[in-house]
Amino acid sequence: MKVTVLYFARLREALHREREIVELPASVTTVAELRAWLAARGEPWAAAFAEIKRIRAAVDQSMAHEATPLREGAEVAFFPPVTGG
Amino acid sequence: MTVRVQREDFDAGREIARLREGDPKIGAVAAFIGVARDLNDGEAVDTLTLEHYPGMTESALEDICAQARRRWDVIDILVIHRVGELRPTDQIVLVIVTGRHRGEAFAACEFVMDYLKTEAPFWKKETTPSGARWVDARDSDEHAQARWKETDSR
Numbered sequence: 354m355k356v357t358v359l360y361f362a363r364l365r366e367a368l369h370r371e372r373e374i375v376e377l378p379a380s381v382t383t384v385a386e387l388r389a390w391l392a393a394r395g396e397p398w399a400a401a402f403a404e405i406k407r408i409r410a411a412v413d414q415s416m417a418h419e420a421t422p423l424r425e426g427a428e429v430a431f432f433p434p435v436t437g438g
Numbered sequence: 439m440t441v442r443v444q445r446e447d448f449d450a451g452r453e454i455a456r457l458r459e460g461d462p463k464i465g466a467v468a469a470f471i472g473v474a475r476d477l478n479d480g481e482a483v484d485t486l487t488l489e490h491y492p493g494m495t496e497s498a499l500e501d502i503c504a505q506a507r508r509r510w511d512v513i514d515i516l517v518i519h520r521v522g523e524l525r526p527t528d529q530i531v532l533v534i535v536t537g538r539h540r541g542e543a544f545a546a547c548e549f550v551m552d553y554l555k556t557e558a559p560f561w562k563k564e565t566t567p568s569g570a571r572w573v574d575a576r577d578s579d580e581h582a583q584a585r586w587k588e589t590d591s592r
Contacts, residue, residue, distance in 0.1 A: 359491070361491055361561060362489055362561035362563070363570055363572045374589030399562075409561070409576070411491070411494055414491070414494035414497055415494075415497075416498075416557065420458075430491060430494070430559075432491070432559065432561070433489065433572070433575070434574075435555070435556065435557065435558060435559050435560055435561060436555075436561050436572075436573045436574070436575050437488065437490070437519060437530075437531070437554060437560025437561070437562070438472050438519075438530065438531050438551060438554050438555040438557050438558075438560070438563045
C-alpha cells in the first residue's frame, strides 16, 4: 500500500521535509502502525516521534485515532497539537 | 455559512454588515476577534507566523460551524482566520454568529472558538528576542472544549 505522509509545524522542521510518499508493508494498516513503522526507519523520524509530545494525526484531512485504518493512496498527516485562534 | 483562510486583514464592521444585509429575522449578532499579543509566556513577541493544513483547515472549520448550527438555532456563521506572518496588535481570527436572540448567538460564537482552538489545524510560531519558538498548546484550551461535551451528556 502506498500513502502520502505530510508533516506540519515543529514536526516538519524536525524532519526537514513536509511530505513523502511511502510504500508500506502489508503489516502496516493503521495510523499507529504507520507511526511506529516511520519511527523504526531510524533518524530523524525516531527522535522526532519520540521527542515531540502528543503528536496527532489526520487521514484524508479528517482527525484520526491510533486505530484509524489506512487505504491505498491515503493522505496521512502528523502534527503537534494545534495552536490557532 | 462562510469560512475563509487568508493572509489579508479583515474588517469586522464590513463583515457584520454583509452578514446582516436584508435579513429582518436577525435580532442578535455576536462577534469575536482574536488578536496577536506582544507578550507570551513572559517573553516579548516580535512576529507571529501562522502555518496551516490547506484543505483540511477549511473542512475542519466548516465542520465546526455545522456542529454549532446543529446545536443552536442560529441564522448564519462566518469564520475568517489569517495565516502567514503577523505582528502584535494584528487581528488573527474573526467569528460572527447571527441569530434571533442573543443566547444562541453568544453560545455558538464561543463554541466555534473553543473548537477552533483544539480542532482546526493551525500552528503558531513566534519570534522573540531569544529566538524563534513554536507555541505550545494550552491545557486550558482543551478544558474549554471539553465543557461543551459535558453539556452534551446532560
